[in-house]
Amino acid sequence: MKSYQLAMGGGVDDLKTEEHAVPRPQTSEVLVRMRAAALNYRDLLLATGRYPRTQQASIVPLSDGAGEVVEVGPAVTRFRTGDRVAGIFMQSWLSGVMRDGDGDSALGGSRDGVLCEYRVFDEQGLVAIPAHLSFEEAATLPCAAVTAWHALFARKPLTLGQQVLILGTGGVAAFAMQLARAAGATAIVTSSSDDKLARMREFGASHGINYRATLEFSREVRRLTGGMGVDHVIETGGGGTLLQSIAATRRGGQIHLIGVIAPGAIDPIHILLASVGVQGIEVGSREMFEALNQSLALHRIHPIISRVFEFNEAQAAYRYFERAEHIGKVVIQIA
Ligand SMILES: NC(=O)c1ccc[n+]([C@@H]2O[C@H](COP(=O)([O-])OP(=O)(O)OC[C@H]3O[C@@H](n4cnc5c(N)ncnc54)[C@H](OP(=O)(O)O)[C@@H]3O)[C@@H](O)[C@H]2O)c1
Numbered sequence: 526m527k528s529y530q531l532a533m534g535g536g537v538d539d540l541k542t543e544e545h546a547v548p549r550p551q552t553s554e555v556l557v558r559m560r561a562a563a564l565n566y567r568d569l570l571l572a573t574g575r576y577p578r579t580q581q582a583s584i585v586p587l588s589d590g591a592g593e594v595v596e597v598g599p600a601v602t603r604f605r606t607g608d609r610v611a612g613i614f615m616q617s618w619l620s621g622v623m624r625d626g627d628g629d630s631a632l633g634g635s636r637d638g639v640l641c642e643y644r645v646f647d648e649q650g651l652v653a654i655p656a657h658l659s660f661e662e663a664a665t666l667p668c669a670a671v672t673a674w675h676a677l678f679a680r681k682p683l684t685l686g687q688q689v690l691i692l693g694t695g696g697v698a699a700f701a702m703q704l705a706r707a708a709g710a711t712a713i714v715t716s717s718s719d720d721k722l723a724r725m726r727e728f729g730a731s732h733g734i735n736y737r738a739t740l741e742f743s744r745e746v747r748r749l750t751g752g753m754g755v756d757h758v759i760e761t762g763g764g765g766t767l768l769q770s771i772a773a774t775r776r777g778g779q780i781h782l783i784g785v786i787a788p789g790a791i792d793p794i795h796i797l798l799a800s801v802g803v804q805g806i807e808v809g810s811r812e813m814f815e816a817l818n819q820s821l822a823l824h825r826i827h828p829i830i831s832r833v834f835e836f837n838e839a840q841a842a843y844r845y846f847e848r849a850e851h852i853g854k855v856v857i858q859i860a
Contacts, residue, residue, distance in 0.1 A: 688750050703829070763785045781806050
């Protein structure tokens, strides 16, 4: 079998394939024939040595993938041969609050990821994927979709008629928009590109704001919400956008701090004066992934995928992702 190998911080040019024997599942393990994998911003950070968590010197990259079960160990009870599955982002975070150490079980960072033809998982580290999704679609879920679901529904759940501000048009943002709309909320999306905003509107976004043309985008958010401000913010920017996000949020509203794309720092007095909540979000648990899957199945939501690459085009997929031409997700097929 082939698997990709990435030297941490070595850059995308160092992405290479290696040949291995197909592994055999032990007692409570499941052998999955991987069928598709998807890229996240984290994968670029890892490839370029900008990811903060401790890592191995070299790994099989990518956290997100889906495939079919081809063999199970003798003690496996959760899955059977032929089941369609996806790996969970942190293999040890099954439910409840994230514990210290769960981050060390994240795929494609601390542990080998899924850009390979076969991979053995502990049976606890997998979920069944929704029947209406292809492998390519299901491969997009473990990081971006679970993060969006965690932010909007796991803590202070979004309710019918609320308003959500979503920064950017990438993976997390696109899922947040789709989930917010399915829940009966208004979704205001920001982007550097009018073309991307138009595409997001076609997929259901209620309003779009170009954050390059409108630097103080909070003013436009206030206008769109009748002066009130939004109930939730999907804050994928980080320190560089947080001040605008606070200014766009109603008192008592919730900012879900997710991203690190826009560096910067703010004085915390702004959080106090606006009376908003700021909550750090780190992907999510298996329980959250399963709840997400129920919502996707109920609402027949299909992930937004900009482009699908072949297995032997992984470098091109990384390059395309790096150019940030996509909305939603970028996928690599594993034939
Ligand atoms: N905490 C967690 O658990 C978690 C999980 C997943 C992702 N993340 C983080 O969330 C962020 C998004 O991840 P992703 O995988 O969805 O990325 P992605 O698909 O690469 O999308 C990134 C998007 O960010 C937008 N963006 C760039 N600069 C921006 C700025 N100054 N203000 C607002 N938006 C900006 C861009 O939107 P336009 O091109 O439309 O301008 C781009 O499409 C990353 O920082 C990632 O590390 C965190």
